[in-house]
Amino acid sequence: MSENINPQGEYRTETVIEVVDTSRQRRVLSIALIVLLILIAAVGYYALQFTKAPGAPSAGDIGGIEWVRSIYGWGESPNQLLGAVVDVAVAPDGSIWTVSNKTTVVAFNPDGTTKNVFAFERGGKEGQVGSIEGLDVGDDGLIYLADFGNDQIHVMDASGRFVRHIKVQRPSEVAVRDGRIAVAAIAGIGVLDTQGNLISQWGSRGAGKDQVDIPHGIAWGADGNVYVSDSQNRRIKAYTPEGRLIYIQPAALEEGTRIGDFRETSKESTSTLPYQLPAGMTVDAAGRVVLVDPFEFAIIAQDPKTGNVTGRWGEFGRQDGMFAYPTGISYDQVRDYYVVADTANNRLQVVRLPGSGGNVLTTLRRNLTGPIWICAIPLILLLLALVIAVIRRRNKRRSGSSGVDR
Amino acid sequence: MSDHSSAPIDGGPGMPEIPSDPVARFMKFAIGAVIVVALTAVLYFVIAVVLSPSAPRTALEAQLVTIQEAVRQTPQSGLAWADYVRTLTGLGDYAGAHTQLDNARSILKGDELVYVDIAGVDLLLTEKKYPEAYKAAQKLSKDSDTQREKAIEAVADKGVTMNPKLVAPDLAIQVRITRARAAANVKQWDDAIAALTSALEFDANAADVLYLRGEAYFAKGDKANAVTDFKKALKFAPDYEPAKKALEKAGEK
Numbered sequence: 001m002s003e004n005i006n007p008q009g010e011y012r013t014e015t016v017i018e019v020v021d022t023s024r025q026r027r028v029l030s031i032a033l034i035v036l037l038i039l040i041a042a043v044g045y046y047a048l049q050f051t052k053a054p055g056a057p058s059a060g061d062i063g064g065i066e067w068v069r070s071i072y073g074w075g076e077s078p079n080q081l082l083g084a085v086v087d088v089a090v091a092p093d094g095s096i097w098t099v100s101n102k103t104t105v106v107a108f109n110p111d112g113t114t115k116n117v118f119a120f121e122r123g124g125k126e127g128q129v130g131s132i133e134g135l136d137v138g139d140d141g142l143i144y145l146a147d148f149g150n151d152q153i154h155v156m157d158a159s160g161r162f163v164r165h166i167k168v169q170r171p172s173e174v175a176v177r178d179g180r181i182a183v184a185a186i187a188g189i190g191v192l193d194t195q196g197n198l199i200s201q202w203g204s205r206g207a208g209k210d211q212v213d214i215p216h217g218i219a220w221g222a223d224g225n226v227y228v229s230d231s232q233n234r235r236i237k238a239y240t241p242e243g244r245l246i247y248i249q250p251a252a253l254e255e256g257t258r259i260g261d262f263r264e265t266s267k268e269s270t271s272t273l274p275y276q277l278p279a280g281m282t283v284d285a286a287g288r289v290v291l292v293d294p295f296e297f298a299i300i301a302q303d304p305k306t307g308n309v310t311g312r313w314g315e316f317g318r319q320d321g322m323f324a325y326p327t328g329i330s331y332d333q334v335r336d337y338y339v340v341a342d343t344a345n346n347r348l349q350v351v352r353l354p355g356s357g358g359n360v361l362t363t364l365r366r367n368l369t370g371p372i373w374i375c376a377i378p379l380i381l382l383l384l385a386l387v388i389a390v391i392r393r394r395n396k397r398r399s400g401s402s403g404v405d406r
Numbered sequence: 407m408s409d410h411s412s413a414p415i416d417g418g419p420g421m422p423e424i425p426s427d428p429v430a431r432f433m434k435f436a437i438g439a440v441i442v443v444a445l446t447a448v449l450y451f452v453i454a455v456v457l458s459p460s461a462p463r464t465a466l467e468a469q470l471v472t473i474q475e476a477v478r479q480t481p482q483s484g485l486a487w488a489d490y491v492r493t494l495t496g497l498g499d500y501a502g503a504h505t506q507l508d509n510a511r512s513i514l515k516g517d518e519l520v521y522v523d524i525a526g527v528d529l530l531l532t533e534k535k536y537p538e539a540y541k542a543a544q545k546l547s548k549d550s551d552t553q554r555e556k557a558i559e560a561v562a563d564k565g566v567t568m569n570p571k572l573v574a575p576d577l578a579i580q581v582r583i584t585r586a587r588a589a590a591n592v593k594q595w596d597d598a599i600a601a602l603t604s605a606l607e608f609d610a611n612a613a614d615v616l617y618l619r620g621e622a623y624f625a626k627g628d629k630a631n632a633v634t635d636f637k638k639a640l641k642f643a644p645d646y647e648p649a650k651k652a653l654e655k656a657g658e659k
Contacts, residue, residue, distance in 0.1 A: 022427045022430065025427060025430045026427065026429055026430055026433065029430055029433040029434065029437065030433065032437060033433060033436060033437055033440070036437060036440055036441070037440070040440065040444050043444075044447075047451060053463035053464040053467070054464060054466055054467070054496070054497045054498055055464045055465060055466040055467075055496060055497070056464055069463065070463065070464060070465065070468075071461070072461055072462040072463070072467070072468040072471075073461045073462065073468075074461055075461055076460060076461065076462070076471060077471070078471055078472065078475045080461065081461075081462070081468065081471060112461075112463070114461070318465050319465050320464050320465050345465075346468075347465075347468065381436035381439060381440060382436065384432070384436070385429060385432050385433050385436055388428070388429055388432055389429045392428065392429055
């Protein structure tokens with residue numbers, strides 16, 4: 001402070017001017033920052049209202065499911081709308097891949113905007129597809145398409161170019177993880193490497209303990225096991241990657257009860273069965289096996305160790321947040337949401353469910369997505385400015401009091 | 407003080423240089439950063455939301471795409487136009503709904519126009535323009551009755567005597583319910599009861615109409631008739647929840 005004293009002895013006056021100007025400047029800037037913050041918050045709020053989808057449901061309206069968004073297509077004309085979406089897969093970069101009308105592969109960005117559309121001709125020649133029933137995206141970003149009609153798994157890159165084809169008889173669903181492809185086919189389960197070399201294979205078509213019948217869902221568990229929706233037998237099966245059966249759920253259906261056997265099954269037993277037609281499945285951050293049942297119009301969560309059902313959400317309807325014969329599901333661990341192929345409603349639905357196991361970081365990221373982050377940044381800056389102001393004032397006081405002491 | 411405050415802060419000749427305040431500097435930076443972030447967000451919004459091709463985001467918007475196509479393919483269908491108007495109403499696009507109502511009215515005639523006029527009354531009720539809705543409902547009843555008379559006359563010209571209750575009964579009931587709803591919103595209970603009684607002439611067992619008439623009686627203060635209608639409604643539809651609740655509200659079990 002002593003260097004502020006000039007030869008004319010104007011030390012005190014100058015210090016007063018400095019203090020008055022500084023505090024006035026700070027006050028004006030603080031007010032300006034706060035006004036700016038309020039202005040941005042107001043504009044953000046109105047932008048949110050402007051972009052808010054009309055008719056969007058709240059969680060209370062749809063039985064505890066938190067609806068995030070629905071994706072209906074990649075344009076406004078009827079031929080740009082999704083049709084009969086049988087499966088969906090979330091890529092490592094968060095993009096959402098699906099198949100429309102079993103021949104058109106469509107990719108969406110996580111915010112629902114369109115990323116890519118690849119319309120394939122139906123046929124058996126190179127570059128054509130027969131009937132895509134399932135798909136998944138590998139850690140390498142390649143897309144694996146289960147072409148039920150052409151007895152093939154097409155491996156496609158993100159630009160829509162086929163990289164290779166893997167021969168599999170009637171594949172209905174694929175799950176890719178750590179360089180291995182688990183394939184659910186009409187008459188059995190197989191595990192292959194990404195080049196198509198067979199690692200293990202088991203099962204045959206039927207209702208027996210070691211058999212499957214048109215499985216429509218397959219997923220790699222967090223424990224490395226393979227979980228299968230044995231759809232026509234109305235049961236879930238857990239296997240080791242080598243094909244050793246761990247359990248069948250419900251255990252009563254070890255000898256499967258097929259769809260066609262409804263009349264032969266007593267009313268009591270059918271009503272107590274957990275599934276009517278288990279289909280697409282995925283594994284969430286909590287390690288739960290989460291599957292969709294088109295006849296229950298529901299998403300069902302189950303304990304991977306025991307196979308016991310731990311949660312069930314959903315009801316039939318056309319409104320957003322409701323389902324009509326959903327057949328596919330995939331989980332985005334980063335954004336902590338599930339994407340459901342809501343088949344008969346011709347749409348994808350992005351929803352959140354309780355108990356999905358997202359961590360603190362996921363929750364924070366989730367809450368900072370959307371227009372709210374615009375408000376968060378100035379708030380952080382204002383907070384920083386306040387902290388610096390407090391520290392500097394304290395330092396000034398300390399140095400002032402030490403000067404007096406001297 | 408005023409002399410000093412007009413002096414340059416950074417000092418002039420012979421004035422000591424006052425160091426600039428770092429907090430103020432930081433705050434200026436913060437304001438600049440906020441403006442830059444806000445402008446980036448606006449740019450992103452313009453590119454991502456305004457300029458990018460839009461696809462339907464909700465069931466209602468998807469329905470709109472399908473219905474627009476239906477109207478394009480069957481412009482003579484009153485039901486298609488009515489669905490179009492209702493969907494726009496559901497989306498909150500009231501101006502668009504009015505425009506399409508006008509378009510439909512310039513194309514349609516006869517019973518097809520009645521469907522659209524019902525949607526028009528619904529639109530006015532959603533907009534809470536109750537007196538206008540009531541006026542439109544009265545006109546709708548009159549036009550609809552004229553259409554019915556014409557239809558009966560047309561059949562009579564061919565030498566067939568037709569029971570009036572068999573001429574488009576569902577549409578007749580719909581028109582009367584619409585009138586009753588519009589009347590109820592302006593508290594014209596007698597008119598609402600009359601319209602619903604007329605609707606019951608076409609279908610005496612309609613539980614929903616009985617329930618609505620019960621509500622009108624209840625609002626008018628005629629509890630006895632209200633309870634009778636609620637009970638009758640439950641006789642025809644034993645699980646009809648609104649009637650059960652209304653009966654509880656009336657203090658009956």
